[in-house]
Amino acid sequence: MADPIYDELNLTTKKEIYPRVIKDLFFLDTPLLAYLRAKALVPFTGGSEMQSTFLYAPLLGGMYKKGGPGFNLTKPQTLAGTTFQPKYYEVNVTEYLEDIEVENKGPEAVFSLIDTDLRNAMHTMTEIVALAMQRHGSGIVTGVADDRSGHINGWIEAMNDGLTAGWDGNYFTSYGTAPRNAVIGGALNSEPYWAGNSDGSTGAITFKVLEETYQSVAIGRKEPDLGVGNKHVISLIKERMQPQQRFAQEKDPIFGVHGFRFNNAMILKDDLFPSLKYGKSRSTGSFLTSTFTSPATVGANSNMPTSTVCTVGEVFNWFNTSTWAVRISDSPRFGFGFTGFKPQIDGTRVAGQILAALNLQCFEPRLNKQILGIGS
Numbered sequence: 001m002a003d004p005i006y007d008e009l010n011l012t013t014k015k016e017i018y019p020r021v022i023k024d025l026f027f028l029d030t031p032l033l034a035y036l037r038a039k040a041l042v043p044f045t046g047g048s049e050m051q052s053t054f055l056y057a058p059l060l061g062g063m064y065k066k067g068g069p070g071f072n073l074t075k076p077q078t079l080a081g082t083t084f085q086p087k088y089y090e091v092n093v094t095e096y097l098e099d100i101e102v103e104n105k106g107p108e109a110v111f112s113l114i115d116t117d118l119r120n121a122m123h124t125m126t127e128i129v130a131l132a133m134q135r136h137g138s139g140i141v142t143g144v145a146d147d148r149s150g151h152i153n154g155w156i157e158a159m160n161d162g163l164t165a166g167w168d169g170n171y172f173t174s175y176g177t178a179p180r181n182a183v184i185g186g187a188l189n190s191e192p193y194w195a196g197n198s199d200g201s202t203g204a205i206t207f208k209v210l211e212e213t214y215q216s217v218a219i220g221r222k223e224p225d226l227g228v229g230n231k232h233v234i235s236l237i238k239e240r241m242q243p244q245q246r247f248a249q250e251k252d253p254i255f256g257v258h259g260f261r262f263n264n265a266m267i268l269k270d271d272l273f274p275s276l277k278y279g280k281s282r283s284t285g286s287f288l289t290s291t292f293t294s295p296a297t298v299g300a301n302s303n304m305p306t307s308t309v310c311t312v313g314e315v316f317n318w319f320n321t322s323t324w325a326v327r328i329s330d331s332p333r334f335g336f337g338f339t340g341f342k343p344q345i346d347g348t349r350v351a352g353q354i355l356a357a358l359n360l361q362c363f364e365p366r367l368n369k370q371i372l373g374i375g376s
Contacts, residue, residue: 030130031255031268032228035321036360038254043330044358050084050327052176052363056187080184082176086329086357087137087152089128091121095341097348118338121354125336130272133360136170146170158362159317159370161189164299167274167315167372169292175365190217190365194304195373200294202313202375205236209371214263216301217318217369224367227267229316230275233374234267236314265318274315276375304373314374320367329357 044050057078064071095114104113129152136146137153146168153176156166162173162180173180175188193213196203217224229237238260249258252266259268273279276290291311298304329335334357341350362368 030270030272031252031257031259032133032226032270032273032319033126033130034255035226035319036324036326039321040324040326042325042327043335044086044327045330048085050086050359050361051081052361053079053081054187054363056080056184080178080187082178082188082361084153084176084327084359084361086327087150087359088334089125089132089356089358091125091128091354092351093117093121093338093341093353094349094351097350118354121338122336125354125356127272129356129358134272134274135168136172137359138172152359154360155317155319155362155368156370158360158365159190159192159368160365161186161191161299161302163295163297164192164194164302164304165292165294165310166192166370167312171295176361186366188365190368190370191299191302192304192370192372194302194310195371196310196313196375197373198305198308200291200305200308200310202311202373204376205233205240205314205316205371205374207240210237210262213369213371214265214318217320217367218263219367222320222322222364222367223264224318224320224369225265226319226321227262227265227316228270228273228319229267229314229374230271230273230278231269232275232277232376233314233316234269236374236376237267237316273317274312276311276313310373311375312372314372316371316374318369318371320364323362323364323367325361325363327359327361331357 055078057076059078060072060074060076095117100114103109132151133154134156135151135154136148136157137151138157139147139149156168156170157172157175160166160172160175160180163171165171178184178188180186180188193209193216195205195209214224249260250266251257252259252268255268257268259266261267271278291309294304294306294308294310296307298306304310331337333339334355336354336356338354339352341352343350
């Protein structure tokens with residue numbers, strides 16, 4: 001080894017760090033989570049389950065003739081309920097005391113290692129939850145053998161009819177432990193819509209598909225307020241409908257980016273949404289969507305071919321965000337709180353965790369819609 005080890009320039013000149021911010025080159029943005037944070041956060045104050053009640057049938061009644069026979073005094077059951085359990089997530093932060101108490105301190109520490117790692121941990125937790133919202137939280141379900149019973153009950157469970165496969169190939173015969181299509185009929189149903197072709201290949205998104213799927217989940221004054229897809233499907237919507245039209249861009253007050261309106265809904269790009277071209281799984285880096293074999297029986301208005309290999313392509317959803325609730329524990333520790341650093345018994349390593357106890361509930365699945373099978 002040459003002596004001296006360092007040359008004169010390195011011995012007499014400091015390094016410059018510019019810009020004095022740490023650029024985020026990994027994490028992505030999700031307007032769905034922003035909307036749910038703004039409009040659907042409901043503290044979970046305790047208990048083993050989260051229960052909600054819904055009406056699924058009318059009372060008995062109708063025309064009668066003056067002086068006719070007596071009224072039907074039978075009292076039918078018209079109420080049912082769904083139940084969900086809190087699901088748990090953690091992100092670990094590990095530091096070495098030598099780093100944080102001896103070296104990364106004072107004026108020479110351009111960035112705080114602890115602050116940087118804690119911000120990273122919160123971003124990581126947010127991404128984990130945002131991706132889990134696209135999936136399900138059930139055991140082995142009908143379709144693809146995929147036990148995710150430890151995860152939150154994501155939107156793909158709510159936006160289903162018990163017959164038609166969603167983007168991951170699964171269909172959910174119950175929601176919140178309540179069986180679909182039995183006594184309660186279709187009260188908990190949201191039928192996915194296949195925008196592809198009858199041979200299972202992807203199809204072009206059209207104004208007709210957007211309008212009809214939007215209207216299918218608009219009931220009275222209740223209409224979707226958010227349309228979401230990954231960047232490819234957003235481009236396809238703009239390109240397919242009227243290529244010569246310049247869409248009027250509008251800044252969304254909740255997510256803070258520019259989108260465009262369709263009826264009462266703001267359409268926004270979600271970088272974490274399922275997509276053949278851009279969708280990624282955090283754990284594997286692989287595409288989130290590919291193909292599945294559709295069930296032998298599907299929803300009557302789903303447009304999905306039966307027993308066919310279907311290419312998922314791009315996914316686009318209509319959301320009525322007022323029908324959702326993100327149930328987060330009101331515990332300071334389990335409400336995305338930090339446990340504090342705990343020392344290693346025989347060393348200088350310390351570790352702490354960001355913890356979250358939460359679940360996702362949809363009170364009216366019929367006011368939300370999943371569209372899949374979209375291609376260029």
